[in-house]
Amino acid sequence: MKNLSDIRAGFLDFFREREHAVVPSSPLVPRNDPTLLFTNAGMVQFKNVFTGAEKRPYSRATTVQKCVRAGGKHNDLDNVGYTARHHTFFEMLGNFSFGDYFKEEAITFAWDFVTKAASLPKDRLMVTVYPTDEQARTLWKKIAGLSDDRIIGHDSNLWAMGPTGPCGFCSEIFFDQGDTVAGGPPGTPEEDGDRYLEFWNLVFMQFEQVDEKTRVDLPKPSIDTGLGLERLAAIQQGVHNNYEIDLFRHIIEMSVEASGAPAKGEALSSHRVIADHLRSTSFLIADGVLPSNEGRGYVLRRIMRRGMRHAHLIGSKDPLMHRLVPVLVAEMGTAYPELKRAEALIAETLKLEETRFRETLARGLKLLDEATVGMSKGDMLAGEVAFKLYDTFGFPLDLTQDALKPRGIAVDTDGFNAAMAKQRADARKAWAGSGEAATDAQWFAILDELGKTEFLGYDTEEAEGTVVALVKDGARVRHAKAGDIILMLTNQTPFYAESGGQVGDTGTLKSPRAEGKVADTEKKLGALHVHVVELTKGELAVGDAVDLTVDGERRRATRANHSATHLLHAALKRVLGPHVSQKGSLVAPDRLRFDFSHPKPVTADELGRIEALVNEVVRQNTDVATRLMPTDKAIEAGAEALFGEKYGEEVRVLTMGDDPKADKAYSVELCGGTHVHRLGDIGLFTILSESAVASGVRRIEALTSEGARRYLSHQAELARETAATLKTNAEELPARVAQLADERRRLERELGEAKKALALAGPSNGGKGDDAKTIAGISTVLRVVEGVSAKDLKSLADDAKTKLGSGVVAFAAVADGKASLVVGVTDDLTKKISAVDLVRLGAEALGGKGGGGRPDMAQAGGPDGARAAEALAAIEKRLGALAAN
Numbered sequence: 001m002k003n004l005s006d007i008r009a010g011f012l013d014f015f016r017e018r019e020h021a022v023v024p025s026s027p028l029v030p031r032n033d034p035t036l037l038f039t040n041a042g043m044v045q046f047k048n049v050f051t052g053a054e055k056r057p058y059s060r061a062t063t064v065q066k067c068v069r070a071g072g073k074h075n076d077l078d079n080v081g082y083t084a085r086h087h088t089f090f091e092m093l094g095n096f097s098f099g100d101y102f103k104e105e106a107i108t109f110a111w112d113f114v115t116k117a118a119s120l121p122k123d124r125l126m127v128t129v130y131p132t133d134e135q136a137r138t139l140w141k142k143i144a145g146l147s148d149d150r151i152i153g154h155d156s157n158l159w160a161m162g163p164t165g166p167c168g169f170c171s172e173i174f175f176d177q178g179d180t181v182a183g184g185p186p187g188t189p190e191e192d193g194d195r196y197l198e199f200w201n202l203v204f205m206q207f208e209q210v211d212e213k214t215r216v217d218l219p220k221p222s223i224d225t226g227l228g229l230e231r232l233a234a235i236q237q238g239v240h241n242n243y244e245i246d247l248f249r250h251i252i253e254m255s256v257e258a259s260g261a262p263a264k265g266e267a268l269s270s271h272r273v274i275a276d277h278l279r280s281t282s283f284l285i286a287d288g289v290l291p292s293n294e295g296r297g298y299v300l301r302r303i304m305r306r307g308m309r310h311a312h313l314i315g316s317k318d319p320l321m322h323r324l325v326p327v328l329v330a331e332m333g334t335a336y337p338e339l340k341r342a343e344a345l346i347a348e349t350l351k352l353e354e355t356r357f358r359e360t361l362a363r364g365l366k367l368l369d370e371a372t373v374g375m376s377k378g379d380m381l382a383g384e385v386a387f388k389l390y391d392t393f394g395f396p397l398d399l400t401q402d403a404l405k406p407r408g409i410a411v412d413t414d415g416f417n418a419a420m421a422k423q424r425a426d427a428r429k430a431w432a433g434s435g436e437a438a439t440d441a442q443w444f445a446i447l448d449e450l451g452k453t454e455f456l457g458y459d460t461e462e463a464e465g466t467v468v469a470l471v472k473d474g475a476r477v478r479h480a481k482a483g484d485i486i487l488m489l490t491n492q493t494p495f496y497a498e499s500g501g502q503v504g505d506t507g508t509l510k511s512p513r514a515e516g517k518v519a520d521t522e523k524k525l526g527a528l529h530v531h532v533v534e535l536t537k538g539e540l541a542v543g544d545a546v547d548l549t550v551d552g553e554r555r556r557a558t559r560a561n562h563s564a565t566h567l568l569h570a571a572l573k574r575v576l577g578p579h580v581s582q583k584g585s586l587v588a589p590d591r592l593r594f595d596f597s598h599p600k601p602v603t604a605d606e607l608g609r610i611e612a613l614v615n616e617v618v619r620q621n622t623d624v625a626t627r628l629m630p631t632d633k634a635i636e637a638g639a640e641a642l643f644g645e646k647y648g649e650e651v652r653v654l655t656m657g658d659d660p661k662a663d664k665a666y667s668v669e670l671c672g673g674t675h676v677h678r679l680g681d682i683g684l685f686t687i688l689s690e691s692a693v694a695s696g697v698r699r700i701e702a703l704t705s706e707g708a709r710r711y712l713s714h715q716a717e718l719a720r721e722t723a724a725t726l727k728t729n730a731e732e733l734p735a736r737v738a739q740l741a742d743e744r745r746r747l748e749r750e751l752g753e754a755k756k757a758l759a760l761a762g763p764s765n766g767g768k769g770d771d772a773k774t775i776a777g778i779s780t781v782l783r784v785v786e787g788v789s790a791k792d793l794k795s796l797a798d799d800a801k802t803k804l805g806s807g808v809v810a811f812a813a814v815a816d817g818k819a820s821l822v823v824g825v826t827d828d829l830t831k832k833i834s835a836v837d838l839v840r841l842g843a844e845a846l847g848g849k850g851g852g853g854r855p856d857m858a859q860a861g862g863p864d865g866a867r868a869a870e871a872l873a874a875i876e877k878r879l880g881a882l883a884a885n
Helices: 004-016 041-051 102-117 134-144 228-237 246-259 266-286 297-314 321-332 337-341 343-370 385-393 397-409 413-431 441-450 552-576 604-618 631-636 703-724 728-762 788-802 835-845 865-884
Strands: 061-068 091-098 127-128 151-153 158-160 165-175 198-210 216-227 462-472 474-478 477-483 485-490 507-511 512-522 528-542 543-551 582-587 590-598 624-628 650-658 665-672 686-693 698-702 773-775 778-785 806-815 818-823 852-854 857-862
Touching: 004 061, 004 102, 004 228, 041 061, 041 091, 041 165, 041 216, 061 266, 061 665, 091 102, 091 441, 102 134, 102 198, 102 216, 102 624, 127 134, 127 246, 134 151, 134 165, 151 266, 158 198, 158 343, 165 216, 198 228, 198 788, 216 604, 228 246, 246 266, 246 321, 266 297, 266 321, 266 337, 266 343, 297 343, 297 474, 321 337, 321 343, 337 385, 337 852, 343 385, 343 397, 343 590, 441 462, 441 512, 441 528, 462 477, 462 528, 477 485, 477 631, 552 582, 552 590, 552 604, 552 650, 552 665, 552 686, 552 698, 552 703, 552 865, 604 650, 604 686, 624 631, 698 703, 703 728, 773 818, 773 865, 778 788, 778 818, 778 865, 788 806, 788 818, 788 857, 806 835, 806 865, 818 865, 835 852, 835 865, 857 865
Parallel strands: 127 151, 778 806
Antiparallel strands: 061 091, 091 216, 127 165, 158 165, 165 198, 198 216, 462 474, 462 485, 462 543, 477 528, 485 528, 507 512, 507 543, 512 528, 582 590, 590 698, 624 650, 650 665, 686 698, 773 778, 806 818, 818 857, 852 857
């Protein structure tokens, strides 16, 4: 029996021996493909290679691709945990040929791997082919020796990348799990059963779909295959359910131990859900996705909350999923080092989300109780209400149904589904186009023709280059004249192109015939430095020699800010903990912005320690060291890599400072940006602000060097001016401001009490007030009051109730055109009169909705303050009707 790790490694070794380049898995967040929410197949990273828009240094490749299918058309979330093979995350083994080999070699490789490397018995294998693909049928007979009854023609064996583009026949390999499993062979009425398990699909890309009716041969046919790792593991381990393979078995064992719920009955499905969702959420977080209310983060949160709901269903009293992270990392961290690097962040994020989810779950149950007050057996809960619980509180439909089942209350599933359909449409709008814009084939063509730009900017701010391409209005041109705004490529440049959060350089260019301003520098395809140029004089042509000069002062300020972000990142890890990871940054000449993972606001004390630590390292004034290293060696040596970032074979490693508390470097990160030569060049570091960006993501904005000096000087001047105004000195300013704040609060309280007393006394200031009415024997005060805040209305009503002894009071206060309303009922009348009913009636008159509270005290509001008197009149009318009854 082989475990998952052995199968994964064995597959790559098999194809490496057959001259395939072993290509790492691409991140789960696709690059250059706005049509995909997540990477969902092995061929995704090769799309541009298959279409010919991109060239790679190899013509055959093999990968183990991590995939997520939990959104868009591949959304089987509700099936996960209840079927044998549905997953939100899975690994796809694949081998690819880009115009190298075709059908015969692909079938040979597949058959050899399956029968020799994987040792599957030949008599339990069968394949499907497209009915008219006689070539594939003949090859299967020749290579595998399969009889006609084990080569089945099936109409589904036709694959296409889209409505147009590469397409071709495909062939699937099936394994017969035996007659103890229900189901029939492909093409029979019983094919949906599990007996015949499809585990490998070989796609023969040999055509191009030009339009709906036209299909032509590709000049270089290609191969794309996909083999489900979990399915192959289940076959090799002799189990009929993916959740019984070694990986899931170990996670589920820990889930049982941590929750105390045995893996049997309904709890077994819950443990499977938890195990699957732990894997997908962990890998998404490791690739830079964090829970949020839109786009990819929204899908992540849905997966998380489904897993957490099942933890709740099996009776886990405390957050569970974060406790399972070490098991997952132990199982998969060697194959996916990013999982190890992100372990602390994954655990922290899961714990925070599950703690919050348990709170919202409790609120959801409470809201469900409130929504069904007065409902009895045979009634139906509106679908819109059920969907609100689901969408807002993560309270799924089946949980709502389960909670109401004992009471005999049904849920309007049609209404729920209609609301769900609307939400899905909104979700598609939220993420459509959320990926990076598709790379223009033009840039691939330029890169293929001209090669990458040589960057000289690490060592110089001035250089001579040759214009190799000009682009104007999206098209390549040979010449440009004064007044044109163009994109210019040179063979080499000192201009840094925007990437890694650092803005692009600006500056000037000169040639014998032209002058211009470089307004920005952009990076295309990770290799081309594209200068955004406004020509101010003369004419520029392809082939011209140009003198390129970077704005040195701007570059130096940017360098200081970029180096400071590295020191800040290291300080955050030391002060807040190892779970901190970079989630984004902006490095500009005038400021820096750093986004990082952390579950709560950073305290003032922590910010002070972080700032002090950065400045301590700056004062070391040591040299900043850079060196080129193989990516895997750099990461093994401890260099910090960004989650979700894809690096080339060789990376630039930046080392800065000495750790004050350990015999090691203070900061070691992978970075291609420009940096100071000595830490003292940063000068000074000061934090401007700390704020929230999203759930679990914080942002620090800061200044360095001259910008920090000017800011602190300005702050000191403000302090001096303020101190002079308050007739004190700067050192005593905090105490003086606190004294004034206390005095203001005291005066506001006194003013509020005076206003309440005036309002309560009424026009005549006598007894219960001349406007106290008796309605059918009930003493009532109805009054529009002035100068009383909404928050003081309740206190005013309490005082009025005390003064009345028995009765009803209603006060309306108007501010900024809006009205606030409070109704109070003394305890002896609450069985007969409800303050909630009265306040809701008044709210309608004010143009508002709802209102709430208790039978003895309720509050509401509305946008139409001019109708405050009408609101009180409506309450008076209802009181009369109640009294009459």
